[in-house]
Amino acid sequence: xxxxxxxxxxxxxxxxxxxxLYATLGEIFTERAGIxxxxxxxxxxxxxxxxxxxxxxxxxxxxxxxxxxxIGSILGLVHAFLTVTLRADQVVSGLAMTIFGTxxxxxMGQRLGPGRTTMIGLQSPSFERFPFPVLNKIPIFGxxxxxxxxxxxxxxxxxxxxxxxxxxxxxxxxxxAVGENPRASDSMGINVARSRYLYTIFGAILISIAGAHLSxxxxxxxxxxxxxxxxxxxxxxxxxxTWNPVRAVLGALLFGGINALQFRMQAAGTTIPASFLxxxxxxxxxxxxxxxxxxxxxxxxxxxxxxxxxxxVREEKD
Amino acid sequence: MLKRKxxxxxxxxxxxxxxxxxxxxxxxxxxxxxxxxxxxxxxxxLGWTFxxxxxxxxxxxxxxxxxxxITVPDVSEGPDAEKAIRDVVEAxxxxxxxTSFGYMDPTLAVAEQYPDVIFEHCSGYKTADNMSTYFGxxxxxxxxxxxxxxxxxxxxxxxxxxxxxxxxxxxxxxxFTLGVKEVNPDAKVHVVWSNTWYDPVKEREAAIALLDxxxxxxxxxxxxxxxxxxxxxxxxxxxxxDSDMAQFVGDTVLTSPVWNxxxxxxxxxxxxxxGTWEPHQYWGGLxxxxxxxxxxxxxxxxxxxxxxxxxxxELVSGDWDVFCGPIADQDGTVVVADGECMEDGDxxxxxxxxxxxxxxxxxx
Numbered sequence: 001x002x003x004x005x006x007x008x009x010x011x012x013x014x015x016x017x018x019x020x021l022y023a024t025l026g027e028i029f030t031e032r033a034g035i036x037x038x039x040x041x042x043x044x045x046x047x048x049x050x051x052x053x054x055x056x057x058x059x060x061x062x063x064x065x066x067x068x069x070x071i072g073s074i075l076g077l078v079h080a081f082l083t084v085t086l087r088a089d090q091v092v093s094g095l096a097m098t099i100f101g102t103x104x105x106x107x108m109g110q111r112l113g114p115g116r117t118t119m120i121g122l123q124s125p126s127f128e129r130f131p132f133p134v135l136n137k138i139p140i141f142g143x144x145x146x147x148x149x150x151x152x153x154x155x156x157x158x159x160x161x162x163x164x165x166x167x168x169x170x171x172x173x174x175x176x177a178v179g180e181n182p183r184a185s186d187s188m189g190i191n192v193a194r195s196r197y198l199y200t201i202f203g204a205i206l207i208s209i210a211g212a213h214l215s216x217x218x219x220x221x222x223x224x225x226x227x228x229x230x231x232x233x234x235x236x237x238x239x240x241x242t243w244n245p246v247r248a249v250l251g252a253l254l255f256g257g258i259n260a261l262q263f264r265m266q267a268a269g270t271t272i273p274a275s276f277l278x279x280x281x282x283x284x285x286x287x288x289x290x291x292x293x294x295x296x297x298x299x300x301x302x303x304x305x306x307x308x309x310x311x312x313v314r315e316e317k318d
Numbered sequence: 319m320l321k322r323k324x325x326x327x328x329x330x331x332x333x334x335x336x337x338x339x340x341x342x343x344x345x346x347x348x349x350x351x352x353x354x355x356x357x358x359x360x361x362x363x364l365g366w367t368f369x370x371x372x373x374x375x376x377x378x379x380x381x382x383x384x385x386x387x388i389t390v391p392d393v394s395e396g397p398d399a400e401k402a403i404r405d406v407v408e409a410x411x412x413x414x415x416x417t418s419f420g421y422m423d424p425t426l427a428v429a430e431q432y433p434d435v436i437f438e439h440c441s442g443y444k445t446a447d448n449m450s451t452y453f454g455x456x457x458x459x460x461x462x463x464x465x466x467x468x469x470x471x472x473x474x475x476x477x478x479x480x481x482x483x484x485x486x487x488x489x490x491x492x493x494f495t496l497g498v499k500e501v502n503p504d505a506k507v508h509v510v511w512s513n514t515w516y517d518p519v520k521e522r523e524a525a526i527a528l529l530d531x532x533x534x535x536x537x538x539x540x541x542x543x544x545x546x547x548x549x550x551x552x553x554x555x556x557x558x559x560d561s562d563m564a565q566f567v568g569d570t571v572l573t574s575p576v577w578n579x580x581x582x583x584x585x586x587x588x589x590x591x592x593g594t595w596e597p598h599q600y601w602g603g604l605x606x607x608x609x610x611x612x613x614x615x616x617x618x619x620x621x622x623x624x625x626x627x628x629x630x631x632e633l634v635s636g637d638w639d640v641f642c643g644p645i646a647d648q649d650g651t652v653v654v655a656d657g658e659c660m661e662d663g664d665x666x667x668x669x670x671x672x673x674x675x676x677x678x679x680x681x682x
Binding site for chain 2 (some may be wrong): 219
């Protein structure tokens with residue numbers, strides 16, 4: 001294995017992992033507030049479709065990204081309204097969001113092109129890769145990590161910021177409290193409904209950006225079913241990361257890199273069965289699931305928010 | 319008073335609209351034969367379903383006075399398919415084209431219940447008194463596209479993003495490689511299995527792995543254009559598949575083996591209308607134009623075009639076919655002897671790679 005090989009694998013791993021990581025971070029923050037959002041796949045693909053269409057018609061990738069933010073916040077608001085205000089079942093609302101999102105995005109893909117034709121094959125301005133000054137000169141690490149697009153560089157800032165926010169600030173503490181024990185949080189004077197709204201919307205925005213990175217950064221174009229189940233992988237990654245933004249990086253790189261690696265090994269003519277490598281990330285996820293289910297003490301320390309998926313009703317006793 | 323008049327007029331207008339909306343389809347039902355198409359994806363995939371839908375549009379253009387078509391997109395293989403097929407029959411369809419391999423058993427099940435309806439299943443092998451199969455010898459234009467790729471590769475490293483390890487895909491890889499080897503014995507075709515029919519991200523990643531490994535031409539067996547787009551971004555060449563992908567990617571797509579169902583759909587529906595339809599197993603080739611080689615990119619030199627056209631003429635004449643010997647497998651063992659040609663049955667079950675392919679067929 002020479003350097004060029006390692007660098008090319010790393011470049012693809014990071015690029016493929018980027019959209020997974022945005023979606024996973026979004027879902028982590030949503031779940032930390034006690035809201036399970038199974039609509040990741042639907043929100044992601046809506047982000048991909050709308051941001052691409054907006055970038056195409058305005059000729060500006062940034063306006064495409066802004067559209068993804070707006071669409072993400074609307075869909076997040078809908079999910080929050082259904083689950084927090086109306087106390088609808090979170091699983092049902094999330095699944096409805098996925099079915100609705102994938103259907104509508106597919107429809108948009110067929111109709112939003114010029115003259116109500118398909119968007120497939122259109123080219124819009126996109127987030128191109130560019131070398132980050134100075135840092136890209138570091139051997140191996142530089143070309144792999146610092147010759148990427150702007151949305152990847154954002155992540156380098158976002159991950160430590162989110163980690164710091166979650167574990168080292170008062171609002172972060174309140175967020176975790178809402179997901180653990182909404183009743184106690186309420187009695188402490190935290191507005192549970194408001195923070196659940198806030199983080200569901202914030203999470204959906206990140207999930208929508210994940211979609212925008214697919215159509216404006218990674219694939220640079222629209223394709224039918226562009227997300228291809230990556231939203232579901234992000235939901236699995238939340239568990240893999242045990243609701244920790246930094247551990248999510250590891251998971252996203254693992255899931256993103258495994259394809260790059262196994263395809264590359266096939267291309268080089270090696271004979272390790274591809275299916276073996278393909279199943280590795282899923283096995284890791286199951287192992288993590290087993291551990292956190294069995295090991296309750298472990299669960300209490302770093303695991304699932306205790307009130308995840310449960311509606312909070314102020315007037316009712318637990 | 320005025321308000322009343324306005325009210326009355328608007329009610330009448332609504333009645334008129336509703337009546338006219340109801341009227342027209344009722345009139346056509348009695349006259350036209352309904353032809354239904356069951357699709358695995360969306361016509362917007364620009365690949366497999368796109369081509370079937372192009373065939374359907376040709377049918378409408380040619381026999382539009384006599385038939386009307388219904389389409390059901392995104393039908394997954396399995397129990398859903400049986401429901402979808404039954405639904406279109408209940409809706410009055412007299413001819414049903416089911417366009418994916420996995421629809422075979424569902425089609426047969428519905429065919430047994432509705433003996434008066436004609437069923438046409440694409441790419442399978444089961445038939446009944448009212449059910450036929452149809453497919454195309456796409457390996458013939460694939461061989462021709464291999465001639466182009468073999469002539470134009472400089473790295474002698476051609477990447478093939480393969481779908482699933484089934485005979486149809488293996489046959490395509492082998493035919494392509496035979497074309498490559500015919501003009502360039504030093505070139506190798508490297509195979510990467512994506513285990514997908516349609517996943518834009520994975521198919522792009524598979525292509526990039528091949529490009530990073532040194533491929534200078536990419537081809538593929540899935541229904542997206544992503545491998546060709548990746549090749550273009552790497553400033554490398556590609557060969558399309560399914561549809562003429564140069565339309566969606568650009569001149570770096572040298573040519574594409576394409577499906578061309580229109581003629582078959584028109585002829586089949588015509589035979590049903592005439593009452594001459596009989597159950598059949600159709601496997602048409604270049605001579606029937608059910609498969610074609612798309613137009614060449616301007617990047618393909620004139621002498622290569624002429625050479626390919628000459629080979630195409632041989633295939634069309636029927637004097638020679640792609641899998642005529644001598645053909646050796648990867649170990650160098652001669653599988654088809656000089657002067658012999660493979661039988662259709664052997665081709666349909668092909669599970670070995672010809673010499674020149676780098677890669678393995680995973681056990682299913």
